[in-house]
Every structure is written in C-alpha cells, then in structure tokens.
Amino acid sequence: AQKVTQAQTEISVVEKEDVTLDCVYETRDTTYYLFWYKQPPSGELVFLIRRNSFDEQNEISGRYSWNFQKSTSSFNFTITASQVVDSAVYFCALSEGNRDDKIIFGKGTRLHILP
Amino acid sequence: ETGVTQSPTHLIKTRGQQVTLRCSSQSGHNTVSWYQQALGQGPQFIFQYYREEENGRGNFPPRFSGLQFPNYSSELNVNALELDDSALYLCASSLLGRGKETQYFGPGTRLLVL
Numbered sequence: 001a002q003k004v005t006q007a008q009t010e011i012s013v014v015e016k017e018d019v020t021l022d023c024v025y026e027t028r029d030t031t032y033y034l035f036w037y038k039q040p041p042s043g044e045l046v047f048l049i050r051r052n053s054f055d056e057q058n059e060i061s062g063r064y065s066w067n068f069q070k071s072t073s074s075f076n077f078t079i080t081a082s083q084v085v086d087s088a089v090y091f092c093a094l095s096e097g098n099r100d101d102k103i104i105f106g107k108g109t110r111l112h113i114l115p
Numbered sequence: 116e117t118g119v120t121q122s123p124t125h126l127i128k129t130r131g132q133q134v135t136l137r138c139s140s141q142s143g144h145n146t147v148s149w150y151q152q153a154l155g156q157g158p159q160f161i162f163q164y165y166r167e168e169e170n171g172r173g174n175f176p177p178r179f180s181g182l183q184f185p186n187y188s189s190e191l192n193v194n195a196l197e198l199d200d201s202a203l204y205l206c207a208s209s210l211l212g213r214g215k216e217t218q219y220f221g222p223g224t225r226l227l228v229l
Contacts, residue, residue, distance in 0.1 A: 004157075035217070043203055045158070045220035091157050101148065101171030103207075103218060105157030 002027045004094050004106035012112040013082055021077045021109045023092030029053075034068065034075045035093040035103065045091070051075065079111075087113045118142060119208050119221035127227045128196050136191040136224045140208030146170070147189035148218055149181060152203040164189050165211050201228045 003026040013019045025034065036048040049059065051068055059066045063080045079086055089108045118141040128134050140147050146165045150158035160173035164183035178194040187208070193200055203225050207218035 037220070042222060043205075043225070044222040045205060045207075047217055047219060050217050093157075101163040102160035102173055103148075103158075104160070107155075107157045 002029075002094055002096060002104050004092050004104055006090075006092055006106035006109050008109045009107070010110045010112070012114060014114050015084055016081050018078060018080050019082055019111065021079075021090050021092075021111065023075045023077065023106060025073050025075065025092070025094045027094060027096060029096045031096070033095045035091075035095070036066065036075075036077050037091045037093060037105075039089040039091060039108070041088070048077075082113045084113045084115055087111060119206065119219055121204075121206055121221040121224050123224060124222070125225045125227075127229065129229050130196055130198060132196050132228075133192065133194045134196060134226060136193075136204050136206075136226070137188065138191070138206035138208075138221060139188045140206075141219055144208035144210050144219075145187050146209045146211040147183060147187065148207045148209070149189070149191045150205045150207065150220075151175070151200075152205060152223070153199075154202070158205055161191070170211075196228045198228050201226060 005024045032053045034051045038046040056068050065078045067076045089110045091105050091108045093103045093105045095103045120139045122137045148163040149161040152158040161175050162172040163170045167183045180192045182190045203223045205220050205223045207220045209216045209218045
C-alpha cells in the first residue's frame with residue numbers, strides 16, 4: 001500500500017533559522033514520483049517540486065532544498081534562513097508511476113515562522 | 116497563480132441537500148482531478164476526469180459524481196449531503212498523455228454542511 005508520513009504535525013522556529021520538514025513514504029512501485037506542496041492560509045496548494053524515483057540528486061532552489069534518499073524512503077525539505085512568509089502547511093505527496101490519476105498526500109506539517 | 120479557478124469560494128448547505136462545485140482547468144490542460152480536504156488533514160483523491168470520462172476514483176461513495184465538459188472544465192456533484200462532507204474541495208488540472216505531469220491546484224471551495 002502507498003502511504004506518506006509526515007511525523008511533524010507542527011513546527012515553530014524564529015525567523016532566519018533553518019528548518020527541515022520530514023517526509024517518509026511507502027510504495028511497492030519501482031517507479032514513482034514525490035512532491036512537495038505549500039498551502040498558505042488562503043487554501044490553494046502551491047506546487048514546489050516533483051522528483052521521480054530514478055533521480056536521487058538533491059535539489060536546491062533559492063532558500064529551499066530537498067534531500068531524496070531511497071535507502072530510507074525519505075524526501076525531506078529544508079528551508080534555509082526562514083522568513084515569516086514561509087508560514088504555511090506543507091504537504092509531501094506520492095504518485096505511482098503507472099497511474100496518472102491520484103496523488104497521495106501526507107497529513108501535512110504546519111510551519112510557524114516567528115518574527 | 117496556476118490559472119485553475121473554482122466556484123463558488125464558499126458554500127453553506129444543510130444535510131440531505133445536493134451541491135455542485137465547478138472548476139476551470141489551466142489553459143492547455145486536459146485533465147481535472149478532485150480532492151476533499153477535511154480540516155487538519157491532507158487532501159484525499161475523489162476522482163479524475165480525462166476526455167470527459169472518469170479516469171480513476173478514490174474511496175468515495177457513488178453520491179460523489181462528476182462531469183467534464185468539452186472545454187475541459189469540470190463539475191463535482193455531491194448528493195444527500197452529510198455533515199462529514201464539510202471540507203475544502205480542491206480541483207487540480209494537468210496534461211495527460213505525455214507521461215507524468217504535475218497537477219496544479221485551484222483555490223478550493225469551502226463547503227459547510229449544517
């Protein structure tokens with residue numbers, strides 16, 4: 001069965017601190033895709049990144065970076081030098097390679113960046 | 116912004132009523148997926164429409180139904196509303212047929228069932 005676990009329900013850090021959001025996934029497929037989405041208070045899910053299971057290269061985009069490790073089935077997300085605007089709920093998600101329909105989401109981590 | 120729009124933004128219904136939610140997909144996209152997000156939870160897949168047909172369905176009862184129109188916009192219909200149907204309903208559009216494509220989400224419709 002496919003599953004995404006975000007063990008951190010809520011995190012609070014002071015602005016400018018670095019913060020890492022954890023994500024552990026389960027799937028039997030060898031081909032799959034992992035995502036991170038941000039959900040600000042407005043409710044819209046904002047796409048951040050998509051990685052396929054064959055690409056374990058870590059990625060950096062500005063203050064955001066992602067660490068994909070197949071050996072531990074983890075796809076962690078780090079925000080460097082956090083800002084108040086980073087406050088949101090962040091979802092890690094999984095989609096199996098042979099299906100184009102559903103994305104399976106974790107329960108999300110609510111991130112508070114304190115000024 | 117993704118270009119995916121949803122209407123209405125908020126809706127209040129009573130138990131037993133029926134509701135229709137609407138979604139316009141991003142330009143160039145041919146697929147719409149619907150998700151239900153209960154308070155404090157991650158979104159859960161309801162179903163997906165591609166070429167005006169259902170292309171996959173999650174674990175939701177038949178009283179959740181949908182349509183896709185020739186212009187790729189979509190409707191989600193829920194009959195016999197229950198209190199537990201209160202949630203944020205999100206639609207996402209994507210382009211099927213070129214391998215795995217990312218789903219881009221709209222702002223959602225907040226439904227409250229009293």
